[in-house]
Amino acid sequence: xxxxxxxxVLSLTALGLxxxxxxxxxxxGSDESEPAPNTEPRALKVxxxxxxxxxxxxxxxxxxxxxxxAQLPEDAFHDDADKEAYLTQNVxxxxxxxxxxxxxxxxxxxxxxxxxxxxxxxxxxxxxxGGGDLSPGPHLTVTGxxxxxxxxxxxxxxxxxxxxxxTIEGYDTPLKRVALNPSKPPKPxxxxxxxxxxxxxxxxxxxxxxxxxxxxxxxxxxxxCDDGPAVDVLETDGSVVLSGYVVGASDELCTAQLLSxxxxxxxxxxxxxxxxxxxxxxxxxxxxx
Numbered sequence: 001x002x003x004x005x006x007x008x009v010l011s012l013t014a015l016g017l018x019x020x021x022x023x024x025x026x027x028x029g030s031d032e033s034e035p036a037p038n039t040e041p042r043a044l045k046v047x048x049x050x051x052x053x054x055x056x057x058x059x060x061x062x063x064x065x066x067x068x069x070a071q072l073p074e075d076a077f078h079d080d081a082d083k084e085a086y087l088t089q090n091v092x093x094x095x096x097x098x099x100x101x102x103x104x105x106x107x108x109x110x111x112x113x114x115x116x117x118x119x120x121x122x123x124x125x126x127x128x129x130g131g132g133d134l135s136p137g138p139h140l141t142v143t144g145x146x147x148x149x150x151x152x153x154x155x156x157x158x159x160x161x162x163x164x165x166x167t168i169e170g171y172d173t174p175l176k177r178v179a180l181n182p183s184k185p186p187k188p189x190x191x192x193x194x195x196x197x198x199x200x201x202x203x204x205x206x207x208x209x210x211x212x213x214x215x216x217x218x219x220x221x222x223x224x225c226d227d228g229p230a231v232d233v234l235e236t237d238g239s240v241v242l243s244g245y246v247v248g249a250s251d252e253l254c255t256a257q258l259l260s261x262x263x264x265x266x267x268x269x270x271x272x273x274x275x276x277x278x279x280x281x282x283x284x285x286x287x288x289x
Contacts, residue, residue, distance in 0.1 A: 036230070037199035039243035043234035043279045049190035050275055051238035059155060059275055059284065062183030063107045063115050066206045066276065066287050067153035069178035070129060071163075073171040081138035082170075088137065089130020094169070095143040097122040105162040105180060113156075117180050122147075125164040125177040141169035150176045153209050155284070156273050190282040200280040201229065201244045204260050206287045213270030218285060220244040220263045225254035231263045234279075240271060243279035 050056050077083040085091070105119040120128075122145045131142065150163040165174035193200050204219035220229035227248025234241040242265065276285045 036232075036247070037245050039200065039232040039245065039279060040234060042193055042200065043232070043241040043243050046190055046241050046277050046279050046282050047234060047236045047239050049282065050188075050277060051236055053189045055186035055189050056238060056275060058186035060273055061115075062155075062185075063117060063159070063180065064155040064182050064185070064284065065152055065178070066155055066209055066285075068287065069152070071150060071176040073168060073175050074173040075171060076175075078170060082140060085138040085140045088135070090135050090137055090139040091126070091129050091131045091142060092134045092139050093126065093131055093142050095167075097126060097145050098147070100147070107154075107180065108160045109154075109156055110158060115183075117183070119162060120164075120179045120181060122164050125179055126166070129166070129175070129177055140175075142175075143167045143169055147179065148174075148176070150178065152178060155275065157213075158211075185284070188281075188283045192282055193280050199245050201246060202280045203231075203242060203244045203278045203285050206276065206285050207262060209271060213272055214267050215264060216240070216242075216267065216271065216276065217262055217264045218242060218244075219260045222246045222259055222261060223249070223254060224257040224259060225252065228261050229263055231265055232279075233265050233267065235268055235274075237274070239275045239277050240267060241277045241279050242285060 072086075077086065100119065100121045103119050104116045106114050106116050108114045126142065126145070129142075144167045145164050148163055148165045149160055151158050152161050153159075162179040163176045164179050165176055168175050201221045204221055207217040207219055209216050218231065220231055221244065222229040223246060226246045228246070229244055230247050232243040232245075234243070244263075277283070278285045
């Protein structure tokens, strides 16, 4: 299955102005498109290494979110300034956060299985939202927090997890931040692609898995002068391997910028507890927290 990007998002990193071949000087790409790379051999190697491995067993018994651990208020955002404040993590505290003793908390899946992990305190969760020294520009104001729970997509399906419910000035519903850190990831049974996978690009992160598990959205890297990223999918009984690459690249001079686009892929059957893997790195596709 071959799926291409549908919407541009913000640049992730500016790497400077360098002479590099990363796109065409013609709008819309090169006059002669290069054939898409054959991603299947590498994807098969990654799937074969993971399927039935000890690493896969460890992954299926841990807590690995594949959704954003921060969940916005229902009426977010009121304006562009608030959105900018959230994206730049410019958050300030005007009130008190509850003190919590060192304690454990439970993740519970729909199957009834559960896992006990250390609870992330309110202060630590606030800092993960960007709370700290206030920077110039728009900011969000946190006025308090209480412990509650939410539902989050994980590598083992939806789970009920503890969450800090932060009261945001001007908003009627809280900003939720999951009160757990992910389990320690297992050592992958295969290394990165290296030169043999030079046509592949590392995926950025998982953005969303739909409730039915049939659609997965990731952020995929590309350059400033190409036609954007595409993602191939290889499905097995134990894993789903995503292979990211760039479309419309040529040997023209281009500014060296690392950009990102959302790419949505449709699966032949629900993801369920199959491991979502990056063909380039040989590792599970993560969700940055």
